[in-house]
Amino acid sequence: MKTIAIIATGGTIAGTGENGKTVAYHAGEIDVGQIIQSIPIINDIADIQSYQLFNVDSNEMDEKCWIILSNKINELVMDNSIDGVVVTHGTDLIEETAYFLNLTLNTSKPVVITGAMRPATATSADGPYNLYQAIALAVNDEARGKGVMVLFSNTIYSGRDVQKVNNYKIDAFDQKSFGCLGYMQDNDVYFFSNTFKKHTVHSIFAGIYQTLPQVGIAYFYGGADESILYQLAKNHQGIVIAGSGNGNYSQKWLETINELSKQGIVFVRASRVPLGIVFDDHIFDPLEHCIAANTLSAQKARILLMLALSKSYEVSQIKEFFREY
Numbered sequence: 001m002k003t004i005a006i007i008a009t010g011g012t013i014a015g016t017g018e019n020g021k022t023v024a025y026h027a028g029e030i031d032v033g034q035i036i037q038s039i040p041i042i043n044d045i046a047d048i049q050s051y052q053l054f055n056v057d058s059n060e061m062d063e064k065c066w067i068i069l070s071n072k073i074n075e076l077v078m079d080n081s082i083d084g085v086v087v088t089h090g091t092d093l094i095e096e097t098a099y100f101l102n103l104t105l106n107t108s109k110p111v112v113i114t115g116a117m118r119p120a121t122a123t124s125a126d127g128p129y130n131l132y133q134a135i136a137l138a139v140n141d142e143a144r145g146k147g148v149m150v151l152f153s154n155t156i157y158s159g160r161d162v163q164k165v166n167n168y169k170i171d172a173f174d175q176k177s178f179g180c181l182g183y184m185q186d187n188d189v190y191f192f193s194n195t196f197k198k199h200t201v202h203s204i205f206a207g208i209y210q211t212l213p214q215v216g217i218a219y220f221y222g223g224a225d226e227s228i229l230y231q232l233a234k235n236h237q238g239i240v241i242a243g244s245g246n247g248n249y250s251q252k253w254l255e256t257i258n259e260l261s262k263q264g265i266v267f268v269r270a271s272r273v274p275l276g277i278v279f280d281d282h283i284f285d286p287l288e289h290c291i292a293a294n295t296l297s298a299q300k301a302r303i304l305l306m307l308a309l310s311k312s313y314e315v316s317q318i319k320e321f322f323r324e325y
């Protein structure tokens, strides 16, 4: 039987509230051991080693937590007796953690993240079944080399593209226009697509981190004041714009971006529109200071820009990273 390391970080999957109810609960309350005990069928598919790394609402997950988590997994996967890793996580920031790990883990072993939309104390809590399927995915031979995956509601998503698309329903995730990597039926795995973007062992960012450069996000809207950009530039080395349409913004923002770029701030243009792709745009960015985020959301572009800035401040080099990752 394969051995899977479960790393618990908290979230609704470890949440508790009024017995049977789904609202007014606290995320990150119960220990991972208790969750595992509630799913005896796990013992039929894997030997488990569990680690309670954090027990927080995922909105508390930040760069420091991502580094601790990534470094811990990079350490665990060096152990030949560990065949795969499952991370339990709050759903709110699962997409950011998944992309960070997808870029920084130096392993082909399966790494699967899961969570729940209903707390552990709810009637028909979804966490135990998601965790069971995440473990079943992590022991599956086909899951090797796929990059970090998110398993939710019978569906396998890629860590690069997964995003939370519903803040209420159990089936809360999607993968933009790219569908999903596959489905599961109980513990059976059905893959039918792959990501062509670099990850894990092919990622230049795979490795151990201590700190990361600061990157902020500025949301553009009709009439948005450009002073937010000056404000962010005071303590960030990079700024991602969540622009309109093709990552667009006003002339005032363009002038400010050009000015701050000359001072060394690196800008990326993502879009507040959920679907599509942001290309280089010579009309909105004639000096080509702003790097197109490709199909990454602003929050994912921020992750890549933090890692990119840890390697280079050369705009042409970072543009290449945004094409490759």
Ligand code: SIN
Binding pocket: 010, 011, 012, 013, 027, 056, 057, 058, 059, 089, 090, 091, 092, 093, 115, 116, 117
């Ligand atoms: C969280 O992200 O920790 C709270 C919400 C959830 O897990 O669904």
